[in-house]
Amino acid sequence: MNVRIRSMPVLPVVLPFLLIAALTHSLSLAAIAQNQAQKESASFKNVEETVSKLLSVPVYTASDEKLLNEARDRATLAITRIVSEQEMNSPETGRRILLILHLALEAPQSIIERNNKTPKAALRLLDQLEHTDYGRQPNVIGNARFEIKHNSSTGWPLEPVTLPGEAVIDWGHTQWAGNVLAGLPQLSAG
Numbered sequence: 001m002n003v004r005i006r007s008m009p010v011l012p013v014v015l016p017f018l019l020i021a022a023l024t025h026s027l028s029l030a031a032i033a034q035n036q037a038q039k040e041s042a043s044f045k046n047v048e049e050t051v052s053k054l055l056s057v058p059v060y061t062a063s064d065e066k067l068l069n070e071a072r073d074r075a076t077l078a079i080t081r082i083v084s085e086q087e088m089n090s091p092e093t094g095r096r097i098l099l100i101l102h103l104a105l106e107a108p109q110s111i112i113e114r115n116n117k118t119p120k121a122a123l124r125l126l127d128q129l130e131h132t133d134y135g136r137q138p139n140v141i142g143n144a145r146f147e148i149k150h151n152s153s154t155g156w157p158l159e160p161v162t163l164p165g166e167a168v169i170d171w172g173h174t175q176w177a178g179n180v181l182a183g184l185p186q187l188s189a190g
Contacts, residue, residue, distance in 0.1 A: 018112075044078070051078040051100055058096050058179060060103065069104040074103035076121040088173040094134030097125070098144050099179075108151045119152050 020124075050064050068075050079097055087093050101122055123145065130141045151157050162168050 010188075043071075044074055047074050048078040048081065051075055052082055054103075055082060055093065055096050058099055065103050069107045070099065072104055072108075073119050073121045075100055076119065076125050080121070080125060088129060089132045089134075091134040094129055094132060094140075097129060099139070101125070101144060101148065105148050105151055106157050107121050108155050108157070119148055122148055 046067060050060075050067055053063070054060055071078075079100060083093060083097065088097070105119055105122060126135075126141050126145050126148070131158045135141045147158055160169060
């Protein structure tokens with residue numbers, strides 16, 4: 001018995017299926033990328049709004065702090081978009097910029113995106129701020145730079161140290177008092 005198997009060209013049959021699968025995959029990746037870009041755009045808009053608010057009034061909520069912790073260097077980008085070089089010469093603006101950088105870079109363990117771990121824009125902003133009247137004050141920018149470099153290299157914020165026999169410092173109250181005192185120049189008599 002002589003059986004003859006007829007071979008059918010496989011390529012014309014399989015090629016349309018492969019083409020449809022590749023096209024579907026490509027479209028789904030494009031949709032995911034567009035959705036991600038929209039989310040990032042909305043997220044950056046929230047960061048810009050929070051930064052703008054903190055530049056106006058240095059009072060923040062826990063949700064502001066969480067948003068800036070997750071934003072990291074995007075908060076710096078928002079600062080550079082909002083604050084002009086002339087405004088940066090104001091000591092009050094300088095203090096508020098350092099507050100925002102502190103909030104954005106104090107908790108490196110909360111970073112979600114890997115490409116947001118190194119605060120390159122923040123360090124460039126500190127270099128720029130260092131050339132202002134406020135930045136020329138001793139230790140102002142140096143302390144901020146040290147904290148940012150420490151936090152980003154170790155992955156953890158600086159921890160206060162109390163030597164044996166010394167009183168324990170209430171850091172939460174100290175930070176609150178510093179924020180209140182920083183806002184005093186805005187208060188007017190009457």
